[in-house]
Amino acid sequence: MALELAPSPALAPLASERPRAFSGIQPSGIVHLGNDLGAVRNYVRLQYDYDAIYCIVDYHALTTTHDGTLLRERTREMAASLLALGLDPEHCTLFVQSDRPEHTELAWLLATVTPVSWLERTPTYKEKKLNQPDDVNHGLLTYPVLQAADIVIYKATVVPVGRDQAAHLELSREIVRAFNARYGPTFPEPQAVFTDAPVVLGTDGVRKMSKSIGNTIDIFGAPELIRKQVMSMVTDTKRILRTDPGRPAVCNVCQLHRHFGADYEEIWDGERTARTGCVDTKKLLAERIIAYYAPARERYLELISKPAMVDEVLAAGAARLKPLAEATLAEVHAKMGLR
RNA sequence: AGGCGCGUAGCUCAAUUUGGCAGAGCUCUGGUCUCCAAAACCAGUGGUUGUCGGUUCGAGUCCGGCCGCGCCUGCCA
Numbered sequence: 556m557a558l559e560l561a562p563s564p565a566l567a568p569l570a571s572e573r574p575r576a577f578s579g580i581q582p583s584g585i586v587h588l589g590n591d592l593g594a595v596r597n598y599v600r601l602q603y604d605y606d607a608i609y610c611i612v613d614y615h616a617l618t619t620t621h622d623g624t625l626l627r628e629r630t631r632e633m634a635a636s637l638l639a640l641g642l643d644p645e646h647c648t649l650f651v652q653s654d655r656p657e658h659t660e661l662a663w664l665l666a667t668v669t670p671v672s673w674l675e676r677t678p679t680y681k682e683k684k685l686n687q688p689d690d691v692n693h694g695l696l697t698y699p700v701l702q703a704a705d706i707v708i709y710k711a712t713v714v715p716v717g718r719d720q721a722a723h724l725e726l727s728r729e730i731v732r733a734f735n736a737r738y739g740p741t742f743p744e745p746q747a748v749f750t751d752a753p754v755v756l757g758t759d760g761v762r763k764m765s766k767s768i769g770n771t772i773d774i775f776g777a778p779e780l781i782r783k784q785v786m787s788m789v790t791d792t793k794r795i796l797r798t799d800p801g802r803p804a805v806c807n808v809c810q811l812h813r814h815f816g817a818d819y820e821e822i823w824d825g826e827r828t829a830r831t832g833c834v835d836t837k838k839l840l841a842e843r844i845i846a847y848y849a850p851a852r853e854r855y856l857e858l859i860s861k862p863a864m865v866d867e868v869l870a871a872g873a874a875r876l877k878p879l880a881e882a883t884l885a886e887v888h889a890k891m892g893l894r
Numbered sequence: 895a896g897g898c899g900c901g902u903a904g905c906u907c908a909a910u911u912u913g914g915c916a917g918a919g920c921u922c923u924g925g926u927c928u929c930c931a932a933a934a935c936c937a938g939u940g941g942u943u944g945u946c947g948g949u950u951c952g953a954g955u956c957c958g959g960c961c962g963c964g965c966c967u968g969c970c971a
Contacts (some may be wrong), residue, residue, distance in 0.1 A: 611958085688963095688964095689901095689962085689963050690962085690963085747927095755905070758931090759932090760932080769922090785905085786931075787930090787931065788930085788931060789930095789931050789932050790930070790931050790932075791932090792931085792933075793932095793933050794929095794930095794931095795928060796929080796931090797928085797929040797930090798929090808930095808931090813911095820970080832928095832929040832930075833929065833930045833931070834929050834930045835930095836930090837930065838930095870922065
């Protein structure tokens with residue numbers, strides 16, 4: 556690499572006055588209702604207000620998924636899902652993390668300014684140690700460093716996250732501060748943008764909707780599947796008889812109705828007064844979900860049957876980011892004393 | 895690299911000591927009950943015993959190789 560003064564990474568190819576936002580999403584496969592309401596909807600909205608970069612983080616996934624065929628499949632499914640739900644390559648940059656290997660190099664460089672104790676304190680690390688005690692690999696520990704690299708390699712200033720993710724972003728900010736303190740101002744401290752994304756509970760009504768737990772509502776599934784999943788949802792456990800009044804505040808079915816119609820207050824009222832029963836409310840919810848996602852489902856099925864279309868979008872996204880990533884690395888090399 | 899230990903259902907484990915039908919709890923599925931779901935009760939599904947070979951009439955169990963995980967002692971850029 557030529558020895559030169561750091562080029563200005565401000566000269567983005569996506570020349571734009573909009574602040575740059577970065578967000579990573581795990582390649583967990585086809586998205587479910589919780590993914591969409593909790594994150595994807597916001598991604599779609601934010602792509603019009605920010606210079607938005609969305610990254611399918613397959614390097615991160617390697618800390619828990621060790622089946623190459625499965626990972627590749629899930630990465631493509633995630634990409635197709637995001638495009639089907641409205642991410643528009645004309646308005647945002649969507650790419651796969653491992654298509655920009657500069658992320659991992661920067662992670663190594665950032666690792667040298669990051670105390671081990673910061674990482675050992677990370678709640679997710681402790682949690683994973685409990686969840687997969689036979690596979691506590693180093694990637695799990697260094698995960699937040701790679702996360703920081705993901706963000707700052709594009710000098711993104713805005714990171715849309717749920718409030719539960721605030722701690723992770725704080726660690727990224729600390730790593731950035733540690734780097735800037737040692738080598739001079741280089742990276743902007745990324746700011747969390749808290750979205751009002753709800754934590755969507757699964758069909759069990761207790762735990763967060765999650766593919767690994769198996770409590771999902773699969774929005775791209777066949778209508779019969781969605782009906783079956785909605786009908787199996789846990790409702791208000793105190794409402795036993797049809798004539799018992801319901802409590803919409805604790806009924807997950809009622810909560811989900813918030814997202815599928817302006818008339819949810821009326822639906823809640825029906826539950827409270829036992830004018831309607833749980834079956835009525837579930838059937839209505841199922842049909843609304845099916846109708847709402849029908850166009851996206853069609854797009855998804857189209858995209859997944861033509862993987863070349865998806866791959867093309869991903870390749871273009873990675874190519875667009877290449878100059879940015881290389882410029883940042885060149886600047887960092889110069890500051891750290893690398894050739 | 896060497897020493898010790900471990901590997902059995904999706905999960906937690908039993909059966910290994912003394913070779914003799916691979917089992918239990920939870921999860922899951924179905925049924926009863928409820929407007930549904932949950933809870934409760936009843937029933938059922940679920941296994942290449944990490945893997946390859948050997949000994950034996952017979953191996954989850956004994957022997958050897960390999961793979962994986964943990965702990966310990968080293969070596970090294």
